[in-house]
Amino acid sequence: MVTQSLEDYLEAIYNSLNRRGHAKTKEIADDLGVKDPSVTEMFHKLRERGFIHYREYEGVTLTEKGEDLAKDVSEVHENTKEFLKLLQVSPEQADKDACKVEHSLSKESIVQLNKFIDFLEACPEDEARWVRHFKYFSEHGEMPSECTGKGKEQEKDGEV
Amino acid sequence: MVTQSLEDYLEAIYNSLNRRGHAKTKEIADDLGVKDPSVTEMFHKLRERGFIHYREYEGVTLTEKGEDLAKDVSEVHENTKEFLKLLQVSPEQADKDACKVEHSLSKESIVQLNKFIDFLEACPEDEARWVRHFKYFSEHGEMPSECTGKGKEQEKDGEV
DNA sequence: TAATTGATTTAGGGATGCCTAATAATATGA
DNA sequence: TCATATTATTAGGCATCCCTAAATCAATTA
Numbered sequence: 001m002v003t004q005s006l007e008d009y010l011e012a013i014y015n016s017l018n019r020r021g022h023a024k025t026k027e028i029a030d031d032l033g034v035k036d037p038s039v040t041e042m043f044h045k046l047r048e049r050g051f052i053h054y055r056e057y058e059g060v061t062l063t064e065k066g067e068d069l070a071k072d073v074s075e076v077h078e079n080t081k082e083f084l085k086l087l088q089v090s091p092e093q094a095d096k097d098a099c100k101v102e103h104s105l106s107k108e109s110i111v112q113l114n115k116f117i118d119f120l121e122a123c124p125e126d127e128a129r130w131v132r133h134f135k136y137f138s139e140h141g142e143m144p145s146e147c148t149g150k151g152k153e154q155e156k157d158g159e160v
Numbered sequence: 161m162v163t164q165s166l167e168d169y170l171e172a173i174y175n176s177l178n179r180r181g182h183a184k185t186k187e188i189a190d191d192l193g194v195k196d197p198s199v200t201e202m203f204h205k206l207r208e209r210g211f212i213h214y215r216e217y218e219g220v221t222l223t224e225k226g227e228d229l230a231k232d233v234s235e236v237h238e239n240t241k242e243f244l245k246l247l248q249v250s251p252e253q254a255d256k257d258a259c260k261v262e263h264s265l266s267k268e269s270i271v272q273l274n275k276f277i278d279f280l281e282a283c284p285e286d287e288a289r290w291v292r293h294f295k296y297f298s299e300h301g302e303m304p305s306e307c308t309g310k311g312k313e314q315e316k317d318g319e320v
Numbered sequence: 321t322a323a324t325t326g327a328t329t330t331a332g333g334g335a336t337g338c339c340t341a342a343t344a345a346t347a348t349g350a
Numbered sequence: 351t352c353a354t355a356t357t358a359t360t361a362g363g364c365a366t367c368c369c370t371a372a373a374t375c376a377a378t379t380a
Binding site: 024025026036037039040041056057 | 329
């Protein structure tokens with residue numbers, strides 16, 4: 001069984017390899033907010049299960065199997081974060097929440113989430129104006145007049 | 161610390177009380193897919209921490225504190241489910257995923273999620289047509305012609 | 321090269337949350 | 351009411367994942 005913790009470690013290793021070119025015990029410990037021995041322990045577990053290459057005192061790299069899983073988790077993380085930012089959640093909090101949510105979604109939800117992100121990118125500007133309207137709604141507690149139709153029409157679009 | 165498991169039990173108790181008028185060990189065990197002794201054990205823990213009233217062999221009810229928390233969790237569950245259904249995730253899967261996601265969101269994200277649900281309800285029909293468009297995009301892999309503008313205009317709205 | 325420093329690992333434990341098997345309480349029906 | 355079936359609890363264990371303290375390895379520099 002692939003636990004949430006296991007995924008967290010793989011993702012941290014993946015990110016460390018990309019950012020720093022290596023993944024050492026202490027680095028991963030700091031990144032995940034755990035103590036060094038917890039990382040060593042997990043390195044053994046990950047090696048046993050074929051997710052990483054690990055030789056004591058030399059840091060780790062991902063196997064193909066490990067990298068595949070890490071990429072999947074990382075992609076869900078990024079999409080979830082995008083999604084939360086769309087909901088006007090602050091980038092910092094969106095990132096934190098994405099860390100947890102990324103382990104909770106089924107394949108089906110992940111696929112739909114991906115589609116949604118694609119949809120937004122494919123969306124022409126005028127189609128996606130609801131995003132801007134939601135931002136207004138989120139900040140003011142009511143729909144922008146532009147949207148309800150019953151407001152003064154001259155308010156236009158400029159900085160709604 | 162309020163663990164995910166603790167929240168799951170509280171929510172299950174809350175739902176059982178609403179649906180059946182009571183919450184017995186076996187019922188909760190079946191609802192959560194765990195064995196009876198796990199429930200008894202958690203009942204003790206929940207009682208210790210002041211979330212439930214529990215007398216051996218007589219089932220449980222929620223304290224005010226327990227009910228407050230259960231309601232919060234339940235609300236996040238419902239909103240998350242709505243949200244996933246909007247993404248065209250099947251109702252069954254949306255419900256399952258909501259069970260896990262409900263424990264992962266920060267206060268900030270929960271607030272924004274609530275706003276988003278409210279926003280959709282406040283949205284006039286023509287404003288919310290992006291929902292329909294996303295459904296089309298999700299099923300066909302491309303934007304509806306109605307939306308890109310460059311399609312045949314006569315295709316209208318009927319069953320896009 | 322020897323001593324020091326920092327990183328890593330090993331050893332030993334604790335909390336959580338699950339399990340099975342055995343025991344005890346309660347409810348049901350003959 | 352008494353035997354039986356159902357439900358609940360207790361006892362004892364296991365896996366996961368975290369911790370501190372102590373030991374070991376590696377790198378640096380005096």
